[in-house]
Amino acid sequence: MSKYMISLFLLVTTWTVHAQSLRTQEAKPLADVISARVKKVSSGKTRVPLITWGGDVATIYAEQNGIFRRNGLDVTLSLENHFPSQVARCLEGDTPYLRGTMGMINAAAEVFEKKGVDLVVIYQLTWSNGGDALVVRPNIKTPKRLKGKTIALQLYGPHMDYLLNILDTAGVPPNKVDLKWFSELTLPTFDTKGEILDPVNAFLEDKHIDAAMCIIPDALSLTSGGRGGSGAAGSVKGAKIMLSTKTASRVIADVYAVRSDYLEQNRGKVEAFVKSLMEGEEGLRDLMANKASQRSRYQQTVSRAADLLLGAPQAVPDVEGLLADCEFVGYDGNVAFFTGKGTRRTLATLTREIQSGFLQVGLIHGKTKLADAEWNYAALAKNLKYANAVPKPKKKFDTQKVVKKIEKRISVEPNAWAEDGTLFQVEINFQPNQSQFSESQYAEDFSKALDISQTYGGSLIVVEGHSDPLGIARARQKGTPSVEIAQMEQQAKNLSLERSRAVRRSFLKFATARGIEVDGSQFIAVGLGVAAPKFNPPRTKQEWAANRRVVFRIKQVEAELSEFVPLD
The missing domain is CATH 3.40.190.10 (Periplasmic binding protein-like II)
Structure with a gap:
């Protein structure tokens, strides 16, 4: 089948199939x-x-x-x-x-x-x-949760390396997922003689298929226009687009x-x-x-x-x-x-x-x-009109609006924020009272973040600063007045924001030094203070150190389009 069969063909293809069996291919x-x-x-x-x-x-x-x-x-x-x-x-x-x-x-x-x-x-x-997508059932919140799941895709088609890139970036070995390979990319326009030959119908008809790689018209149908599948004809109840190539724009x-x-x-x-x-x-x-x-x-x-x-x-x-x-x-x-x-x-x-x-x-x-x-x-380049005329990257996001929205989300539901729409993350730990983040010291972390940001070029990358809550927890145990506790929490938040900004500056400098010009609006610095520690309370020296961190949180734009509309 074609890489892209679209609405013309969907008009003549029925979504309703009865008593069909999956005909998978051997990889x-x-x-x-x-x-x-x-x-x-x-x-x-x-x-x-x-x-x-x-x-x-x-x-x-x-x-x-x-x-x-x-x-x-x-x-x-x-x-x-x-x-x-x-x-x-x-x-x-x-x-x-x-x-x-x-x-x-x-x-x-x-x-x-x-x-x-x-x-x-x-x-x-x-x-x-924007033309290709991974659609998942509602229980799969992040790419890491693809581990142990069954995923349908076309054999020898355009999505093989796309899926493998997602799994690799999420740290999920391919042998830890069950890949179901099909001969067709999208809904066939010919008589299949009662067999399911494509990942779209497989996802529709077999509840054991947890996810499917598909072209965007099919992804929108499965998810009721991207709003979340209603379960009506052609859609799967609760199905959602985990990410499309609007986010994974360099895959x-x-x-x-x-x-x-x-x-x-x-x-x-x-x-x-x-x-x-x-x-x-x-x-x-x-x-x-x-x-x-x-x-x-x-x-x-x-x-x-x-x-x-x-x-x-x-x-x-x-x-x-x-x-x-x-x-x-x-x-x-x-x-x-x-x-x-x-x-x-x-x-x-x-x-x-x-x-x-x-x-x-x-x-x-x-x-x-x-x-x-x-x-x-x-x-x-001779006689070409646009050769060697690369403009500077256009700003993808309105930074002030995005920061305002993020801070509101974090203040209401910091734990939900950490998972909803998060694709991948890179963590950087630091020492107590540290304020400088040199390129040499964090080169490996910065390099990983740069690779992900280049590959997922349409993503929003939130650089989060986190502080350890142990000092505040001890103050509460001692009966410290709530006004002083609030001041300590604000101080921790301010300090975590300063650190996230310092990491962001150092990261952008790291990219520039390597000849990579990135869009600064893609990287948003926020401070969470003690709102979302990894360990609360920390019980070991290692857990205490792990709470002091800056996180590059790679967010997909599909789930946040109403809030994070990219700039034209």
Whole structure:
């Protein structure tokens, strides 16, 4: 099935199924599944594969507006949503290119290596920024609680590495969850003969499925528009979106790869292909920015995309939905992804993460080389309108409003605040009366927090200062007047806020020193004082020390959209 089947197809698919059985797949490496032999790439027109995703609209724009032709290329576009079939066609020489997410490409890399040909990643189109989600039943409050649960997802699809990233960041080993693999990504549009082939129907019909990876239209249906499942047709009572790629905005990268033998013999053509994709992205960017004044041209582009990606030229709203769920990276994003300029979310980083996770769940036999083409980006920048024009990160959050809301929540329900909407956390402990937090002393903690903040780029990260309550508890035992107790609590809160601000400053300095420019509004400093100690009262020296801490609490925005609306 396609990466993104959306409302057009949901209209013709019934959510109601009766007496259906789950038909799961065995998680095997693609190298054990695909038997195609390597053949020379066909001459003549170059077939360029597409998948049903917003990023591919820029490729369609480039073809429609003659950009490939101007760069000396004769191409034909072809939709191929069944990834194993796409891999086989590439091996057999039907096309030199492979189109997929980084997870899909890494799953395929071993197949090519086994056949004596390497894959080379040549271009990044987009990041998924809102189009993919993890839906859970109401008893699962945080990713850590996925341990021991059953999770449904598509095999060889776009969510394999997404889920494994969540589990790894939460510290949940993959062998501590029960993964149910399905052949389809979303609700099939064909007769399934009484079998459930996708994670969405599995979650709907089998109460033993605790969570499902799905595309956002399905996630919204399962959760009654994201408000929490009502239990009505198509939804699951109490189901919620734990997090989407609106929060995990640097996990799913969509790319093009090429066969290494073709690249060696046709480097100029492949470079022209990449150049065309960059020009197509810029052209589509301008068209999107001026669609009101260029309505006719815009309509032609999205209608053509609807025809190619969805098989229905009239499905323009669905194409617009696809575009809304992705973030084009353009020239500068490609420089960052392949060279590491200004980011940790690179080709090398994602490859390392993905292959490590795939090894643990049996999706690959071993680690595989996945190289990049090492383009001369200065040469590629020629005649590009937006090359080397990276703006400073825009503020995601209104800091004052967010702080006010957080402090109100903490004052009413500090313990609930610690869990509700929390995805992950990083703790930093400090000594009594400590006010300085050097980069060298906390480099490991800061590095972990930076990695999470980069990966979950849409999250809100609350830097919480906590104080130990032992002194106040002893004062209460001695009968200290309540006025003095209140003053001590306020003093502890003020001190914890000063520490959280100091940690935040040191962390931002740490990131800048490593060439990573972060959005300061994503990091909110608050002081909890003695409102939420880990141990109350502490009974050992170790518990006393553990209460003195600063916590980087990574919050998902899905649960807090009414309070934490990102700035435009």
